[in-house]
Amino acid sequence: MTDLIFLDSNGSSPLYMQLYEYFKAEIEQHKLAENEKLPSIRNLANSISVSKATVEKAYQQLMCEGYINNRNRACYVVNKLEETIVKPVYTAGKPKTSELTDNCKPRYDFASGEMDLNGFDFSVWRRYVNKVLANKERLFGYGHSKGETELRKQIGRYVRSRGVECHYEQIIIGPGVQSLLNTLCSLLKPTHSSIAFEEPGFTTGRRVWHNWGYTIVPVQMRKEGIDIRELAQSETRAVYLTPSHQFPTGYIMPVGERMRLLAWAQQNDAVIIEDDYDSEFRYFGRPIPAMKGLDSGGNVVYLGSFSKVIPPSLRISYMILPDRLLELYERNAALYNQAVSTIEQLTLAQYMADGHLERQIRRLRKLYYEKKMQFIDTIQRVFSNQVAIQDNESGLFIVLTVKRPGTSQDIFLKAMQHGCQVAPIQNYYWETVQESFPRVILYFSKIPVHEMEEAIKLLKKAWFEE
Structure with missing residues (x-):
């Protein structure tokens, strides 16, 4: 299987999206059958010379859209698709990025450090x-x-x-x-x-x-x-x-x-x-x-x-x-x-x-400080001792340890199923590491203040109430 995968490292599209599109097409064309196993993250990364994070991100997107599922953590298998789903064969280097965005766009994006919508005049x-x-x-x-x-x-x-x-x-x-x-x-x-x-x-x-x-x-x-x-x-x-x-x-x-x-x-x-x-x-x-x-x-x-x-x-x-x-x-x-x-x-x-610019920075620093304090206070109130916050005195994000069994990938997928996108710390490692509890990055800059509590309650529902 891996001998047929060609990724264009000089293309305009990220490698994980090219890999995602390859497997998506193989599944839709029924070249990969129901319950067929995909290569492990480690084996696929080694065979096509990419990082494990690249493979994991592609698999996460496939799982998010229902093409594959994760059994026994390390085993990825193809889900059953309706026979009517047949699309044109994949062309390397030309993923349908708009389709990727539309299919899995979260309601609340905790994985983005983009500006507050009221942050610029x-x-x-x-x-x-x-x-x-x-x-x-x-x-x-x-x-x-x-x-x-x-x-x-x-x-x-x-x-x-x-x-x-x-x-x-x-x-x-x-x-x-x-x-x-x-x-x-x-x-x-x-x-x-x-x-x-x-x-x-x-x-x-x-x-x-x-x-x-x-x-x-x-x-x-x-x-x-x-x-x-x-x-x-x-x-x-x-x-x-x-x-x-x-x-x-x-x-x-x-x-x-x-x-x-x-x-x-x-x-x-x-x-x-x-x-x-x-x-x-x-x-x-x-x-x-x-x-x-x-x-x-x-x-x-x-x-x-x-x-x-x-x-x-x-x-x-x-x-x-x-x-x-x-x-x-x-x-x-x-x-x-x-x-x-x-x-x-x-x-x-x-x-x-x-x-x-100096005035803009002072204004944003005040805005984001107030948002950060509210963000941390809301997390502590909603989750109590179910999570641990690694706070710091800078930046637009916090690192959250989620005190429940499972992998960072499990946490990511459960959040996505409830309309929230988070960024697993595991994605930022070049090599796979074992963690006692999964950790995620949560950006607060883009989350509207008046929706912050609702967004955090969705995370709790995703991780602890189902």
Whole structure:
């Protein structure tokens, strides 16, 4: 069976969706019969060279839509389908994403860190768009490959609040972190063949590097951050980190550990990729300074995004390169076209210059702090001692331990059956781990305040009342 599976790692669709579409078509065409077993997650991942998380996510979607079921946890079998269901044969790399979304769209999405619908004033943004449109001469060109100078200068000022000092020429604008990672993969490919990731860690980031042919080295997380001793024992000379608010555990790497990691990087001429994905949302005390601000050896690549403070549909992220990688980028600048709209770049630059971004962050920080307190209070009241909350002082999510038998996949599916989508921690591991109780990530940013209690009661019904 697995010999016939072809996944396009360079396609626009995620690998798990391609895998989902393959099995869906096989079942609908009756090439996989009722009660026929699918390969185990581990065996399939090994045979087609993808992560276990990719296979698990595809299987979860198939289960959610009723194509397969899970017996004895590790055994996946095909469900009976009506004979009338016969659809065109699957074409690799062209999944029907709209069908995927429509079939299983949750009522409450706890798995998304998208903005609160009241979190952005579009009327202010519209004023700045109109100002940019009035200067038509700037809009009849492709712009600089690194991004518009005005925006890069504003970002240079902005990151000083994170303790980062840089020249605007070091800053590269991109339409999301994934796009910038593709650029970075190409820069490091001649000198690096592997990269370490936190375990658990950023799944999308790992997939990008894996698709470029890098060997992924999972390094265990501790409360103090990534295990530096384990990292040093590996042969990799690149590591991807979220030190100021580790995703998904929420841990913060102490300054002593950061200095040890920087010393390792300098001694081994290694590259540290620091993803500072939600640094704006620390609710108590001062913001944690970025590791890039401590980097005296030019070993840290710094990644940031505005997707948590302005609508993610605007898709503006940035990367700060150390000098040695900047020189390599500039030698190959013709290969890197700028993909972010000039209009949106210039709009954001003026929005920042007039102080609106700082005001927006302060407003969101207050909004999300109040939502988080209500979220935690409601969970504690509804669930009592049936769950344990791993709270932290930052971010837009909590980690919830669900004190009942079963796997994280069981928890995910039961929630989906009740109209709620959650994100199992297991999905963020490169390798399968055993847990005493399943753990899930719950984002609160997108859940309407007036529906929060109803949404959480649905989770309780899914997990403890059936």
